Amino acid sequence: MPKPKKSATTTNGKSAQTSTPSAPPPSWPPFKPSLPITDLTFDSLVDDKVVVLRNFFPKSLCRDYVSFLSTLPLITTPGKPKRGMAVRVNDRFQIDDQKFGDRLWYETGLKEAVVGGGLEHLWGGEVIGLNPNIRIYRYTKGQFFDAHYDDSNKITLTLPSSDDNPNQKQVPAKTTWTLLLYLTSASEGCTGGETVFYPHDRQVAREAIAVALETGMLLLHKHGNDCMLHEGREVTAGEKWIIRTDLCVGRG
Numbered sequence: 001m002p003k004p005k006k007s008a009t010t011t012n013g014k015s016a017q018t019s020t021p022s023a024p025p026p027s028w029p030p031f032k033p034s035l036p037i038t039d040l041t042f043d044s045l046v047d048d049k050v051v052v053l054r055n056f057f058p059k060s061l062c063r064d065y066v067s068f069l070s071t072l073p074l075i076t077t078p079g080k081p082k083r084g085m086a087v088r089v090n091d092r093f094q095i096d097d098q099k100f101g102d103r104l105w106y107e108t109g110l111k112e113a114v115v116g117g118g119l120e121h122l123w124g125g126e127v128i129g130l131n132p133n134i135r136i137y138r139y140t141k142g143q144f145f146d147a148h149y150d151d152s153n154k155i156t157l158t159l160p161s162s163d164d165n166p167n168q169k170q171v172p173a174k175t176t177w178t179l180l181l182y183l184t185s186a187s188e189g190c191t192g193g194e195t196v197f198y199p200h201d202r203q204v205a206r207e208a209i210a211v212a213l214e215t216g217m218l219l220l221h222k223h224g225n226d227c228m229l230h231e232g233r234e235v236t237a238g239e240k241w242i243i244r245t246d247l248c249v250g251r252g
Contacts, residue, residue, distance in 0.1 A: 023095060025095055025096075025097040025099065025100060026068075026072060026095065026097075028068070028097075028100050028103070029061075029064045029065060029068050031061065031103070031107055031108065032060075032061065032064075033058065033060075033061075035056075035057070035061075035107060035108040035109055036055075036056070036108060036109030037055060037058050038055050040053050040055075040056065040109045040110070040112070040113040040117070041053070041113070041117070042113065042117055042118075042119055045209065045211060046197060046199060046209060046221075046228070048122055048222070049197075049199075049221060049222045049226070049228055050197060050209075050211070050219070050220070050221045050222070050228070051119065051122075051219075051220050051221075052211070052214075052217055052218065052219050052220070053110075053113060053217065053218040053220075054214060054216070054217050055216055055217070056108065056110070056181065056216055056217060056218040057181065057183070057215075057216040057218075058216060059187070059215050059216060061216070062183040062184070062215050062216050062241075065183055065241075065243070066183050066184060066188075066239075066241050069093070069136050069138070069183075069241060072093045072136060073093065074091035074092060074093050074136070074138060075091065075092055075093070076089075076090070076091050077089060077090055077091075077092060085148075086145065086146045086147065086148030087144075087145075087146040088144075088145045088146065088148075089139075089142070089143045089144055089145075090137050090138060090139045090143045090144075090145065091137070091138040091139075091140070091143075092135060092136060092137050092138070093135070093136040094133065094134070094135045094136070095133075095134050096132050096133055096134070097132055097134050098132040098157075098158055100132075100134055101129065101130040101131060101132040101134060101245060102129065102130075102160060104130055104245065105129050105130045106160075110130075110218075111127075114127050114247065115127055122177075122222070123176055123177060123247055123249060124176035124177075124222075124224075124249050125174075125176065125249030125250060125251070126249055126250050127247050127248065127249050128157060128159065128171060128173060128248055128249065128250050129157050129159065129173070129248050130179070130245045130246065130247065130248060131153075131155060131157075131175050131245045131246035131247075131248055132155075132157070132158075132245075133155075133245065133246075134243065134244070134245055135243075135244040135245070136241075136242070136243060136244075137240075137241070137242040137244060138239055138240070138241055138242075139193055139232065139235045139239065139240040139242075140235060140238075140239050140240075141235055141236060141237055141238070142234060142235070143234065143235055143240075144193075144231070144232055144233060144234040144235070145231055145232035146231055147198070147203055147229050147230065147231040148229070148230070148231065149223070149227040149228075149229060149230075150178045150221075150223035150224075150227050151223065151224065151227075152174055152175050152176060152223055152224030152225075153174065153175050153246075154172070154173070154174045154251065155173050155174065155175065155248065156170050156171070156172060156173065157170070157171050157172075157173040157248050158170055158171075159171055171250055172250065172251045172252075173248040173249060173250055173251055174248065174249060174251045175223065175224075175246035175247065175248055176222065176223065176224060176246070176247055176248070176249050177220045177221065177222055177223060177246060177247040178220065178221050178222075178223050178244070178246055179218060179219075179220050179244065179245050179246060179247065180195065180218070180219045180220075180221075180242050180243075180244055181216075181217075181218050181219075181242060181243040181244075182213050182214060182215060182216070182217050182218075182219070182240075182241075182242060183215065183216070183241040183242065183243065184213065184215060184238065184239060184240055184241045185212070185213035185214050185215040186212075186213065187215055188215060188238060188239075189237060189238035189239075190213060190235060190237065190238035190239055190240050191235070191236045191237045191238060192233055192234050192235045192236035192237070192240075193213055193232060193233055193234070193235040193236075193240040194210040194211055194212050194213065194232075194233045195210075195211045195219060195230060195231075195232055195233075196208050196209065196210045196211070196230060196231050196232075196233055197209045197211070197221070197228045197229070197230045198228060198229040198230065199228055201228070201229045202229070203229070203231075210233075213240060220247070223246070
């Protein structure tokens with residue numbers, strides 16, 4: 001049975017959008033140096049529900065992206081959320097960009113780590129790519145994301161052409177795991193802002209599992225009906241920058 005949730009991502013079952021369909025995608029910086037810069041190995045933080053890939057982006061690339069993302073038209077979320085939505089105070093940018101999602105999937109070593117890293121049983125099906133709904137979050141001093149759950153969403157994913165199939169193919173898919181790429185941490189002057197999970201769906205301090213920011217770290221956590229209650233703690237200094245997308249599996 002689905003559990004009642006403060007949703008981070010949906011209203012009435014539909015994805016909340018802040019970008020218009022006609023908005024052109026940004027000219028994202030290239031991945032330099034070429035990725036991955038090290039062997040990508042998952043570390044498990046909570047069995048079957050939270051894993052991380054450290055050094056997914058090198059610090060130099062994180063700096064390049066923070067500099068670029070600072071030029072985007074970020075929108076401050078309202079202080080009073082819609083009914084059923086968690087309180088979130090941050091600045092954000094959102095765009096549907098299949099090409100950038102494909103770059104993150106195919107050009108970083110992420111695909112190989114996800115489908116060949118020994119954790120294939122976790123993802124909820126055959127992973128076929130990343131959600132093209134790309135979200136950029138900036139949290140400055142005093143900003144936070146209250147306790148909430150992330151919903152799973154049904155989407156249509158466009159798979160690239162290949163030697164075996166020269167035509168692009170549209171495939172029904174659903175999101176199963178949230179991906180958070182941290183671009184800043186204490187080494188860039190950001191303090192606070194930890195992502196905190198509550199394994200028993202209650203905000204009890206002694207049960208909290210706090211994940212500190214690490215520059216260039218990719219955090220993945222299960223969402224949908226099996227999502228853990230979690231929050232983004234208040235940033236007390238500096239800026240916390242995140243790139244957000246989701247793992248997608250095929251659905252029949």
